[in-house]
Amino acid sequence: MVNEFDEILNECLERLATGETIDQCLQSYPEQADELRPLLQTALVVKKASAIQPRPEFKARARYQFRSALQEAASRKSRPVFGWLPHWATVTAIVIGILLLGSGVVAASGYSMPDSPLYSLKIATENAQIALTRSDLGKAELNAKFADRRVTEIVYLANKGYDGRIDDVTQRLDEDLTMLASRTSAGEAAEAPKALMAPAPTIAPTPAPVPPQAPLPEEEPVLGMDSGSGRGQLNKQDELKVTVEQSAADNIAALQAALDKAPESAKPALQRAIAIAEERYQRAIEALE
Amino acid sequence: MHRITIAANRKGCQVQNEEGLVRRAQQEPEAFAQIYEAYFDKIYRYIVVRIGSEAEAEDLTQQVFLNALKSLSSFKWRGVPFSAWLYRIAHNQVVDYLRKKAKHATESLDGMVKAVVSNDNPQMELERKVDIEQVLLATKRLTEAQREVISLRFASELSVAEAAKVMGKSEGAIKALQHSAIVALRKALISESENG
Numbered sequence: 001m002v003n004e005f006d007e008i009l010n011e012c013l014e015r016l017a018t019g020e021t022i023d024q025c026l027q028s029y030p031e032q033a034d035e036l037r038p039l040l041q042t043a044l045v046v047k048k049a050s051a052i053q054p055r056p057e058f059k060a061r062a063r064y065q066f067r068s069a070l071q072e073a074a075s076r077k078s079r080p081v082f083g084w085l086p087h088w089a090t091v092t093a094i095v096i097g098i099l100l101l102g103s104g105v106v107a108a109s110g111y112s113m114p115d116s117p118l119y120s121l122k123i124a125t126e127n128a129q130i131a132l133t134r135s136d137l138g139k140a141e142l143n144a145k146f147a148d149r150r151v152t153e154i155v156y157l158a159n160k161g162y163d164g165r166i167d168d169v170t171q172r173l174d175e176d177l178t179m180l181a182s183r184t185s186a187g188e189a190a191e192a193p194k195a196l197m198a199p200a201p202t203i204a205p206t207p208a209p210v211p212p213q214a215p216l217p218e219e220e221p222v223l224g225m226d227s228g229s230g231r232g233q234l235n236k237q238d239e240l241k242v243t244v245e246q247s248a249a250d251n252i253a254a255l256q257a258a259l260d261k262a263p264e265s266a267k268p269a270l271q272r273a274i275a276i277a278e279e280r281y282q283r284a285i286e287a288l289e
Numbered sequence: 290m291h292r293i294t295i296a297a298n299r300k301g302c303q304v305q306n307e308e309g310l311v312r313r314a315q316q317e318p319e320a321f322a323q324i325y326e327a328y329f330d331k332i333y334r335y336i337v338v339r340i341g342s343e344a345e346a347e348d349l350t351q352q353v354f355l356n357a358l359k360s361l362s363s364f365k366w367r368g369v370p371f372s373a374w375l376y377r378i379a380h381n382q383v384v385d386y387l388r389k390k391a392k393h394a395t396e397s398l399d400g401m402v403k404a405v406v407s408n409d410n411p412q413m414e415l416e417r418k419v420d421i422e423q424v425l426l427a428t429k430r431l432t433e434a435q436r437e438v439i440s441l442r443f444a445s446e447l448s449v450a451e452a453a454k455v456m457g458k459s460e461g462a463i464k465a466l467q468h469s470a471i472v473a474l475r476k477a478l479i480s481e482s483e484n485g
Contacts, residue, residue, distance in 0.1 A: 003464070006467070043443070046424055050424065059329070062350065063325075
């Protein structure tokens with residue numbers, strides 16, 4: 001049996017949630033007003049205090065790790081098909097597959113940071129993933145994911161005081177976001193990224209060129225990365241837009257937070273990273289419209 | 290007498306969309322990213338209020354989503370919203386954490402539950418800004434069930450119906466628990482303000 005006062009209290013809580021004031025609620029229940037008022041005041045205080053937001057750095061790190069786990073899960077679920085690839089790419093794919101299955105090194109490299117010996121393997125694996133993904137939208141999804149990684153790496157470098165390496169990673173962030181925009185622009189072929197950064201990249205960051213494709217078996221997905229075409233394509237593009245908008249907000253907030261705490265020596269590089277992230281994310285979101 | 294009409298099915302539309310999304314995520318894990326974005330902050334707040342620590346809540350929140358991803362294929366639609374399933378994972382994570390923490394606890398909360406404050410203090414200073422630390426401290430004086438209902442209703446903003454699904458109780462029981470939790474919180478906050 002439901003207690004009447006419990007019902008009244010709950011109704012008032014719901015009304016407060018829709019923007020009504022305590023006095024408006026109490027007007028409906030004058031006989032219970034004395035008992036209700038302090039409870040509603042308490043509820044408002046608790047609700048206000050409970051509106052805690054996770055730290056941007058934590059959100060960026062958590063998203064990066066979660067996306068890595070998603071990618072791993074997607075890879076396990078998919079059936080790789082290499083028939084459409086030319087010989088060199090097939091061999092590359094098989095070698096990578098053997099590495100993935102036969103050792104934890106590649107998996108471990110996914111979490112490596114730019115000061116790790118495994119970092120170059122991480123970048124090479126990313127480039128291979130791009131090359132082995134068929135559709136532009138699939139590639140763009142990867143670019144978005146890799147951009148998240150770059151931001152996490154920049155924040156990591158800033159925290160560690162390795163300011164000399166931030167520009168290199170920012171260069172890759174620039175390229176990932178530029179490729180993301182160009183791959184999702186209607187009617188535009190993927191164009192070479194226009195680097196804003198003065199220093200030349202130390203690792204060739206541009207995704208490997210995709211060779212001319214042989215006719216494809218229509219029903220076969222490729223490594224679980226592709227979005228296919230037709231009806232699903234639009235939905236996936238909408239999803240990607242939501243993801244990129246969210247990433248843009250979180251990543252820029254994470255970089256700003258890192259800037260606030262960074263040593264003076266790292267601030268110029270971080271400011272360049274923020275400027276590039278803001279401009280490139282804006283362009284990518286416009287391209288996804 | 291007013292009848293309750295406002296809260297009913299407030300999120301019905303969202304749940305319908307969610308069902309399609311979850312079904313797709315079971316086939317294509319990457320679709321789970323949208324669910325992650327929709328629930329991340331809410332689950333984080335739920336855990337913060339449950340355990341009373343923002344720092345510890347970070348790792349637990351992350352683990353909730355990794356566990357959900359691992360178990361996603363086993364999720365079946367049986368009239369229970371996906372959010373209830375997700376919060377159950379978060380609940381289990383919190384219970385595990387609290388159990389481990391209790392083993393290493395050096396302080397007892399027993400003594401903290403003794404505060405009994407008169408309700409006839411009309412000018413109570415609750416209008417002043419009460420920061421999160423005070424509220425989190427106050428929630429430690431609640432029972433586990435009271436703390437959970439506060440987490441679900443105020444931190445995660447779930448409806449009574451959703452909270453009932455998460456906690457496996459009737460809606461009436463949730464309303465009663467909510468009432469007792471607010472009363473207990475009020476006493477705890479008054480006690481804190483008097484002590485310090």
